Amino acid sequence: MTRKKPNAVRAKRHPTLVDIAGIAGVAPMTVSRVINQSGYVSEEVRKRVQGAIEKLEYHPNALARSLKSRRTHVVGILISDIANPFSAVLAGSMEEVLLAQGYSAFVSTTGQSSARERASLGAFFDHRVEGVVVATVETMAGNEALERFAGRGMPIVVVGRELNHPAVDCVTANYFKGGSDVAGHLASLGHRRIGFIGASADNADRLRRFQGFVEGLRGHGIEMPDELIAGPGDDFGPGFSTQGDGYAGMKKLLALPRPPSAVFARNDFTAMGALCAARDHGLRVPNDVAIIGFDNVPLAVFTSPSLTTIEQPAVEMGRQAALFLLDRTEAQLERPRREACFDCRLIVRESTVRAGQVFERHA
16 A cells, blocks of 8 residues: 655645644644744744744634634725726735735726626625725715625725715815816817817716816816717716727717817826827827826826826825725724825826927926
């Protein structure tokens, strides 16, 4: 009868305290004391146990620990699309803060699907995460789910969306002012026929940046007809508009009998699609059509031409969201709703400024 080698057995299962104790020549209870840093263990014995732990590449069972302590130290982060640079930067900055405090992140995406949004929120709750950060576009179904979970005591922070619940914290930016600044910038360059890409005429009014944009245009005596608004249709899901939406929207506006001389894209990702559509149409940006985005993602400075945009501080917003969530999960106390609103600023680059004019390049 052939006996299995001990190493072969170990390779098929997670090493245990008994395995470590056998190599170190100590009792399993001593191994437990070293791992949990409880009780007295001599320095010489501690080194032997730690050496066995490294040899077996042992990692504590997080599930067992969570069952014992009733704490998972895992939080859920819900974003629309990991391919969108703004979402990626936002989630990354949250994870940086969370990891420093011993938390792990369970990241999920929604795309434009309300069903995926509900499923992700349900999965967070079912897996007993200690809190949730939601950074997607507001939907009625999503708000209903968040209010239900908040009522069950789940710590929740929303980013860039409104949820008027006394126990849900909010991190946002002054999108209205950002949209108004877009209108002022384009009007100052002499543009009078200006389009918007990223949402249809039926639902663009739900965006604060669009509301500020329209109000800013009116202040300069410029109207925004529905024919100059192009974007995703009536199914206004939880996702942001994409490069594809920007490309299709720009094509639609350029096919008009009187195309716009300038376009405001809902975000930088959408603006990049609009830049490609203008190029494929044989137009020069900004001489034939000016394009401005929103977010100031890292890629914006590397487009050709470099993209004029409205900066919202994604890193700072993500960090603040994580801090709000940690405060609620660690304190385990009820506290009034808090809101942090960050300023936006106009970053002028080549996509709106004609040759010979001065612009400031921002990385």
